[in-house]
Amino acid sequence: MFFSWFRISPVGPARTILVTSFMLHWAEPRALTIPECRRLMSFPDAFRIPEGLSFRAAWKLLGNAVPPLMMRAVALAAKKSLGPQKRPSRKKKKAGRRKRGARAANSSGRIDEAGMLRMIDGAKNVLLIEPPYKRKYPSLALAKIAARLKTYGAAFRYRRGVDGEPFDLACVTSLFTTDGAKTLGAVRAAEEAGGGAPVLLGGVMASLMPERFERNTGARIFVGPSEALDAEVPDLDAVSEGVEDPWDTFSYLQTSRGCPNKCDYCAVWRMEPKLWVNPRWKLQVIDDRPNICVCDSNLTGSRRGQFEEVVAFLAHSGKGVLFEEGLDCKFITEARAEVLAKLKFVRHGMRLAFDRIEEDGTFQRALGRLADAGVPKSQTMAYVLFNFNDSPQEADYRMRECVRLGIRPYPQQYQPLNKTSRKPAYVGPKWTRTLMQAFRFFWLMAGSYTKMKFEEYFTTNAEKYKATDADWAAWNVPFRPKKGARRRRTSS
Numbered sequence: 465m466f467f468s469w470f471r472i473s474p475v476g477p478a479r480t481i482l483v484t485s486f487m488l489h490w491a492e493p494r495a496l497t498i499p500e501c502r503r504l505m506s507f508p509d510a511f512r513i514p515e516g517l518s519f520r521a522a523w524k525l526l527g528n529a530v531p532p533l534m535m536r537a538v539a540l541a542a543k544k545s546l547g548p549q550k551r552p553s554r555k556k557k558k559a560g561r562r563k564r565g566a567r568a569a570n571s572s573g574r575i576d577e578a579g580m581l582r583m584i585d586g587a588k589n590v591l592l593i594e595p596p597y598k599r600k601y602p603s604l605a606l607a608k609i610a611a612r613l614k615t616y617g618a619a620f621r622y623r624r625g626v627d628g629e630p631f632d633l634a635c636v637t638s639l640f641t642t643d644g645a646k647t648l649g650a651v652r653a654a655e656e657a658g659g660g661a662p663v664l665l666g667g668v669m670a671s672l673m674p675e676r677f678e679r680n681t682g683a684r685i686f687v688g689p690s691e692a693l694d695a696e697v698p699d700l701d702a703v704s705e706g707v708e709d710p711w712d713t714f715s716y717l718q719t720s721r722g723c724p725n726k727c728d729y730c731a732v733w734r735m736e737p738k739l740w741v742n743p744r745w746k747l748q749v750i751d752d753r754p755n756i757c758v759c760d761s762n763l764t765g766s767r768r769g770q771f772e773e774v775v776a777f778l779a780h781s782g783k784g785v786l787f788e789e790g791l792d793c794k795f796i797t798e799a800r801a802e803v804l805a806k807l808k809f810v811r812h813g814m815r816l817a818f819d820r821i822e823e824d825g826t827f828q829r830a831l832g833r834l835a836d837a838g839v840p841k842s843q844t845m846a847y848v849l850f851n852f853n854d855s856p857q858e859a860d861y862r863m864r865e866c867v868r869l870g871i872r873p874y875p876q877q878y879q880p881l882n883k884t885s886r887k888p889a890y891v892g893p894k895w896t897r898t899l900m901q902a903f904r905f906f907w908l909m910a911g912s913y914t915k916m917k918f919e920e921y922f923t924t925n926a927e928k929y930k931a932t933d934a935d936w937a938a939w940n941v942p943f944r945p946k947k948g949a950r951r952r953r954t955s956s
């Protein structure tokens with residue numbers, strides 16, 4: 465219930481927002497809006513009020529809240545007044561001196577989460593750099609850093625390289641190691657342009673190969689994910705320049721980190737050794753974006769109950785869903801298939817993986833469950849890894865199983881995790897370069913695989929590919945699937 469009304473001043477400080485009073489705009493005949501109150505209370509714009517609240521309920525929520533900037537000031541003052549908690553022993557003092565000395569001698573090197581956050585929170589003018597590699601959707605990491613900078617009122621701008629304007633901190637992100645040269649170039653350019661301003665680097669490549677940057681740059685390197693950054697609500701608008709349709713129609717949901725599996729070819733368990741659930745994941749959904757891209761590396765293998773909670777939330781949202789990283793077929797039970805069938809998927813939004821022959825049978829069973837529950841095959845796709853330890857015919861079998869079961873296979877060519885350039889492409893021990901190229905092309909050419917088999921395609925185009933005896937020898941290594949696996953088929 466509102467008891468009183470106040471008109472706020474256009475220049476002076478506003479009154480305290482109370483649950484029992486109501487504020488009017490200084491010039492316009494209207495109450496302040498909820499986003500205006502949110503700013504008055506010093507919440508960042510990216511902070512979302514839970515969906516479905518009435519105006520009064522949202523006002524009450526803000527009225528009862530403690531302004532974050534005020535709490536920050538209180539906490540800092542308390543920290544200062546407490547002083548050092550414990551007198552360090554002589555031994556510790558000596559070790560600290562040694563550490564500080566080493567750091568001064570070499571200002572590059574790794575930085576822990578607390579140090580990284582101090583650098584970000586203390587900056588006033590930040591250049592956010594996403595190196596100029598190809599990417600599909602906006603950098604979630606930089607979007608999270610942007611949200612944090614906004615909270616503290618720092619100025620920042622997002623660029624694909626340096627821009628000639630001054631900055632007091634450059635934050636560079638990194639993605640695929642195969643774009644190593646572009647990332648290294650971006651870090652060096654930031655160091656040159658910054659005139660001594662610190663450069664902070666994080667992301668996938670920085671986590672997989674930090675020593676490469678330690679050796680070649682003076683950047684401070686943050687390894688692995690940061691729970692504090694992950695809990696920020698990404699400010700996608702701040703980093704979306706150049707992001708093309710349809711990727712600007714998606715909210716990006718990262719509800720968890722880590723994976724219980726340890727596949728040899730994968731970086732996830734190396735970079736994210738801990739299973740972690742983001743306590744604020746629901747806030748990542750942007751109301752006016754019609755689709756949601758779920759970016760968890762293995763949502764199906766996350767903490768107990770997380771999959772069910774996320775899928776129920778997605779079903780309730782009514783938005784188009786894309787499981788970008790694919791679900792793990794061994795965790796698709798009948799109950800899970802049923803809840804998945806309630807989702808509205810974007811085209812090929814329901815994704816699984818058939819990366820290893822050991823999954824033969826489990827994969828078909830999962831597809832059967834999904835089809836029985838009513839998930840349309842036209843919306844289902846499977847990632848199929850090739851060029852790892854598999855043989856060409858074995859990989860071809862996994863691809864063909866997808867086609868036989870009525871879904872689209874998507875070939876994923878294996879590259880070693882520490883590979884720092886795209887060319888020359890890595891060739892797996894049972895493959896040849898020519899066979900690998902032809903295989904990838906054939907399976908990416910939508911429709912061609914429904915008309916003919918790969919062997920037929922390769923024979924017909926042998927001259928074009930200049931196929932040699934070595935290519936045929938690699939192809940002719942026979943493969944026989946495990947008995948019974950193919951019988952576990954989907955219902956039609």
Ligand code: B12
Pocket residue numbers: 580598599600601602603604605606608634635636637638639640641642664665666667668669671686688689690691693694718729730731732759760761788789875876877878879880881882883
């Ligand atoms: C999303 C994604 C994609 C998307 C692209 C993303 C985009 N922006 O367009 C798509 C689907 C296109 C894709 C494709 C591929 N991908 Co991919 N992908 C991912 C995935 C799942 C998430 C990356 C991500 O955005 N994470 C979200 C952000 C928030 O997390 P983050 O970047 O780690 O950032 C955190 C920290 O690192 C840190 N941080 C990051 N930057 C910065 C900067 C600063 C200054 C600071 C302080 C901190 C910081 O803070 C953040 C918060 O915790 C990763 C797996 C993973 N778990 O990382 C694989 C991954 C990057 N992909 C991988 C691979 C192999 C591929 C493919 C090559 C697969 C294939 N064979 O076809 C293709 C390559 C396509 C190409 N163009 O070359 C490998 C990379 C291996 C490598 N050697 O680099 C990974 C690691 C997966 C794996 N299983 O091994 N991928």
Ligand code: SF4
Pocket residue numbers: 723724725726727730731732733761762792
């Ligand atoms: S299940 Fe997926 S995310 Fe987990 S380790 Fe294997 S490939 Fe990586």
